[in-house]
Amino acid sequence: MKNIFLFLTLLVLSVSANAQQNQVKQDSTKTEKLDEVLVKAVRVNADSPIxxxxxxxxxxxxxNLGQDIPALLNYLPSVVTTSDAGAGIGYTGIRVRGTDxxxxxxxxxxxxxxxxxxxxxxxxNLGDFASSIESLQLQRGVGxxxxxxxxxxxxxxxxxxxxSDEASGEISNSFGSYNTRKHTVKLSTGLLNDHFEISGRFSKIDSDGYIDRAYTDLGSYFLQGIYKDENTLIKALTFGAKEQTYQAWYGLTADELQENRRQNPYTYENETDNYWQDHYQLHWNERFNxxxxxxxxxxxxxxxxYYEQYKPEESAADFDNLIEDDSDVIVRRWLDNNFYVLNANVSYKKNTLEIISGISYSTYDGDHFGEVIWGSDLAPNTNIRDRYYxxxxxxxxxxxxxxxxFKLAEKVTGFVDLQGRFVSYKTNGINSDLVSFVTDANFSFFNPKLGFTFKNSDFNSFYASYGRANREPNRDDFKAGVTENETLNDIELGWRHHKNKVSVNTNLYYMFYQNQLVLTGELDDVGSPIRATSGKSYRLGLEVDANIxxxxxxxxxxxxxxxxxxxQDFNSPINGELVDLGNTNISFSPDLVIGNALNFNPLKNLQLSFLSKYVGEQYMGNVDNEDSKLDSYFVNDFNINYEIKPNKTFKSIVISGLVNNVFNKEYVSNGFFGSYDYDDTSSPTGTTTGYYSGYYPQATTNFLVGVTLKF
Incomplete structure (x- = not known):
């Protein structure tokens, strides 16, 4: 593996160096921006059967007034977003086609x-990253x-x-509900000596959160240096963030939701998550001809x-006997990790044939440990910050x-994509439950995709594709005893229509799984969702998006x-025996999701947008229990953007405003659900199954306003 890694690295570097000595004059009509090559290997074009x-x-x-990226993507097809703190800043999540x-x-x-x-x-860990994004592509299904x-x-x-060829600067400030503030500064030197550019961004975001004390404190940066000539682009960039968030993953019971939907069951003042992450990337794009x-x-x-947590009256055995029984304790549970990646690919394009081949190699090492930072009754011969796992x-x-x-016929384009993926995962030591956790797993996957696009006119095209994906269990799955991989087969049929002022994309999909790991609805002791193998399962759907x-x-x-x-044929232990429930709904998978944006441009530089999102009812578990059901919700936002172009000083002044949840809807977009058994002499099995549920309420009417100065 190391020899392959070294050989391919040297090969790409040596070919690139040789190419600079043999540059061929380019025909600008046949080439593409070198910037776009960075993502060409993982993106598809408009006519692709993906x-x-x-x-x-x-x-x-x-x-973009401070919200996390999931909140900004909320109106894309089949997308459902969630927020622990309730206002789209801090710990947020995104689900696509019901998958977590x-x-x-x-x-x-x-x-x-x-x-x-x-x-x-x-x-x-990517605070205000949207301010440094040029574009993104969301592929649904296997892709x-x-x-x-x-x-x-x-x-x-x-x-x-x-x-950026031209020097520029930007100062952006926004303010809003729940004491939310975002401050951003961006600078670019523009192209220096026809070859170099240096640019950067610094951001600070703070919010108290909709949920009580669910505050977010984010500081982030993005720095980039670029060298380019006619056929070469070299980019060195670094970005990162430091975050502190107050925990809000405990959720509320139904009674607590009715009593005060903004309350937070956590009361310890430093029940916080604290994390630092820095990324360093180097990209070298070379065009030979x-x-x-x-x-x-x-x-x-x-x-x-780490995250810090207060635990009252704990058992000494749960902390490796560092404390006495019934001691109150404050712990910190740490992650310390390193992640290295090498990607290399080569592209060939001539007429209607395009081939991209490449490799990706990554290696990760991570330490997991917990320490006691305070105890009301420490055991003899123990010290603060002793590790208990x-x-x-x-x-x-x-x-x-x-x-x-490639072209299959005059109006038919074919697509073939073959991937081999090889994964090894090893763990040693003990986990937070003080149980030995030793894993040594290896997986080899073959993931083929193929399809075709039939373009019968300049306005209409049809596509069909098949793709397979395999996926290894994650750390928590291994801890739960899951050792087999999941397999997904995805069939997509689509129609695209683009004519004059109407654009329509329609597709049918059938995704069928073997050993799919579905969310059970339960959470572990740090708020992470627990998954379990469901055997056979499927997702069948129709998606339509249009712009008129x-x-x-x-x-x-x-x-x-x-x-x-x-x-399919789902089994679950209920009342002391395993029950075949037949076909049940997959958790967190609403049958209906609708997004809509009505845009009005009364003036050249003024846009008013009315945004709507409907998410149908969904179950938080897989047993179709009524207690696990989340009600449907319909939420509307209002967005305004007005750009002023002064004659001097500033290139433009952009005023933005966003009112979320205009009609003050009290809704819940996420939650958890679980079961427990208790002795019951009236039950034929002597056991009865009970259920519990929790909810994450989302913010009622709230606003953000901002001003961006560009110069």
Whole structure:
């Protein structure tokens, strides 16, 4: 493995160096921006047989007033977003087609962002990252081959700021409900000596949160240096953040929700999550001629942090006897990890044939440990910050792919994408339950995708595709005894229509799984969702999104997703015996999701938008218990953007406003659900199953206003 890694690195570097000595003059009509090559290997074009949505910098800017990225993507097809603190800042999540955030593969400039162990995406570590995004693409379903953990519901790939020829500066400030503030400064030197640009961003976001004391304190940065000539682009960038958030994952019972939906059961003043994360990336794009180009990407990510928690009257055995029984205790549970990535790919394009082949290799090491920082009754011969558990983990991930687009006939384009992925995961030590946790697992996956697009006119095209994805269990799954991988087969049929002022994208999908890990509805002791294998299951759906320009003043963007999401022949222990429940609804998978934006442009630089989101009822568990049902909700927002272009001093002044939940709807977008057994002599089995549920209320009417000065 190391020899392959070294050989391919040297090969790409040597070919790139040779290319600079043999540059060929380019035909600008046949080439593409070198910036776009960073994500070319994980993105698809408009005619690809892959279901996708694109979002531009301009679209993000209109509502970027401090919210996390999931909140900004809330109106895309089949997307449902959640927020622990209730206002879209802090710990937020995104679900696509009912699949949770661990199934959404996220890459930044082609570099995997999902945490390798938990497979989750922690947007709280990317405060104000939307201010440094050039564009993003959300692929639904299996999608095309990507880097990192396999996409099991969607993949989201992000391209950060591209080269700017002109020097510029930007100061952005916003304020709003719950004492929310965002302050951003961006600078760019523009192109210096026709070859160099240096740019950067610094941001600070604070919010008290809708939920009591669920505050967020985020400081972040983005710095970038670029060298470019006619055929070469080299980008060195670093970005990162330091966050502190007060815990709000405990949720509320139904009675607490009625009593005071903003209350927070946590009362210890420092019940906080604290994490630091820094990313370092180097990208080298080289174009040899009109046909050949290469890309090399390197990444190092350093992450370290802890969450602090107060626990009253604890058992000595739970803390390795560092305390006496019934002692109150304050603990910190730490993560300390390093993540290295190498991506390399080569592209060939001539006429209607395009081939992209490449590799991705990543290695991760992480330490997990907990320490007692205070105890009301410490055991003899113990000290503050003694560790009561510790363990380590390593994960290596190697993938190789080749994808091709080619003409099958005059109006038919074919697509083939083949990927091999090889994963090893090892752990040692003990976990937070003081139980030995030793894992040594290896997986080898073959993930083929193929499809075709039939373009019968300039206005209409039809596509069909099949894709397979395999995915390894995450750390918590292994702890729960899950050792088998999941397999997803995805069939997509679509129609695209683009003519004059009307654009419509329609697709049918059938995603069928083997050993799908579905959310049980329960949470572990740190608020992470627990998953369990459901055997066979499927998701069948119809998605439609459209954009209609009525005239110069009005346009509407709307989407609807109708689906059926089922566990097949699902078994669950109920009242002391295993019961076959037949087909049940998959947890957190609403059958109906609708998004809508009505845009009005009364003046050239003024846009008023009325945004609506409907999410149908959904179950928080897989047993179709009525106590696990989340009600449907319909929420409306209002967004205003007005740009002033002065004659001097500033290039433009942009005034933005956002009123969320205009009609003051009290709704819940997320929660948890679980069961417990108790002795019951009246039951035939002597056992009765009880159920519990918790809810995360979302903010009622709230607002954000901001001013951006560009110069």
């Amino acid at each position: 279901t996708h949505s694109n979002v531009s910098k301009e679209q993000l800017e209109k509502r 955030a661990t199934r959404v593969n996220v890459t930044i400039n082609g570099i995997p962002y999902n945490d390798p162990e938990s497979q989750g995406t922690f947007w709280v 095309t081959s990507t880097n990192g953990s396999g996409a099991f519901g969607a993949s989201l790939n992000v391209l950060t700021d591209v080269l 009109n046909n050949w180009s290469t890309n090399l990407g390197l990444n190092y990510t350093k992450g370290k942090g 510790e363990g380590d983990a390593t994960k290596n991930d190697f993938s190789v792919f080749s994808k091709a687009t 320009q009525f005239n110069k003043l009005f346009n509407i963007s709307t989407n609807i997703a109708i689906s059926s999401n089922k566990n």
